Amino acid sequence: MLQSYLDGETDDVTTGRVARHLEDCRRCGLELSTYEALKAALLRRVPVVDELAVERLRSFALRIVESPPAVGSGGS
Amino acid sequence: MEPAEVAANEARRVAFARYVVPELEVLARVATSITRRHADAEDLVQDTLLRAYQGIDRFDGAHPRAWLLTIMRNAEVNRNRRRRPELMTDPDTELNRLAARPDAPGHTPEEIVVGEQFDEVVAAAFFGLPDKFRQVLELIDLDGLSYAEAAQILGVPEGTVMSRAHRARKRIRDRLGAAGLAPRRRMM
Numbered sequence: 001m002l003q004s005y006l007d008g009e010t011d012d013v014t015t016g017r018v019a020r021h022l023e024d025c026r027r028c029g030l031e032l033s034t035y036e037a038l039k040a041a042l043l044r045r046v047p048v049v050d051e052l053a054v055e056r057l058r059s060f061a062l063r064i065v066e067s068p069p070a071v072g073s074g075g076s
Numbered sequence: 077m078e079p080a081e082v083a084a085n086e087a088r089r090v091a092f093a094r095y096v097v098p099e100l101e102v103l104a105r106v107a108t109s110i111t112r113r114h115a116d117a118e119d120l121v122q123d124t125l126l127r128a129y130q131g132i133d134r135f136d137g138a139h140p141r142a143w144l145l146t147i148m149r150n151a152e153v154n155r156n157r158r159r160r161p162e163l164m165t166d167p168d169t170e171l172n173r174l175a176a177r178p179d180a181p182g183h184t185p186e187e188i189v190v191g192e193q194f195d196e197v198v199a200a201a202f203f204g205l206p207d208k209f210r211q212v213l214e215l216i217d218l219d220g221l222s223y224a225e226a227a228q229i230l231g232v233p234e235g236t237v238m239s240r241a242h243r244a245r246k247r248i249r250d251r252l253g254a255a256g257l258a259p260r261r262r263m264m
Contacts, residue, residue, distance in 0.1 A: 003241065003242045003245060004238065007216060007222075007223070007241070008222075009222065009223050009238070030188070030259055031259075033188055034188050034252065034258045035249065037188050038245060038248055038249060038252070039217050041190075041194060041195045041198035041199070042198060042199075042202060042213070042218060043217070043218065044195055045195050045196075046199065046202065046218055049101065049104050049105045049108055050104075050108070050114050050117075053104060053114055053117065054100065054101055056118065057100055057103075057104055057118065057122070057125070058097075058100060060125060061092075061096065061097050061100060061125055064092060064126070065089050065093050065097070068085055068089060068092075068129065069126065069129065069130075071088070071129070071130055071133070
């Protein structure tokens, strides 16, 4: 439940209930802080995307816009 | 070229620039997460972009990211079908096996000790996760996808995404506990 709350995946009622619980429960507060720190550490440590590749893909997308490929009956 | 055809091409170009191009970076991140190799990721995004262009006439303009993730999912399934008939172990079993390994004894701090060592333990535990668990965490924590979006790209139910993500984080969190960098867990 705490992890769904952390991910913003709980509905409004549950979000409110968890938030109220966290005001009083030190153990759950600490647990949430641990998961927040874990998430932040992942963002610091794990390379997300190759910026040069994104640039190349941007050029590729631009070429599609500028000189579109023929559209056949295929595709998804 | 017929005027109707010119107009159709123009509409496609406008729609592509409006709905597809803004999602490019997310697509690149997700492709990296699901292929694990930058070269494959780039191929997959190119394939997705071409398919998106081909299919843009049939796109209603709602939820472009979800639409693009479905296209990417199909493109990836096709690529894998061409390349390797998959021989996968069940990731849940794999994680259970890993989790059964006893943790090294460590002291039990009352607080989280964040720092260089914390980051190292998190990274090592993350890279040690079974592929399917690491992938889900990557899509959610690093690429910023929702559970529903991650489920879409992986072709699994949303509940599976949730359970894998939670169990993967618990696994990392237990490593932190064992290393004395987080309180040991005594709750569900």
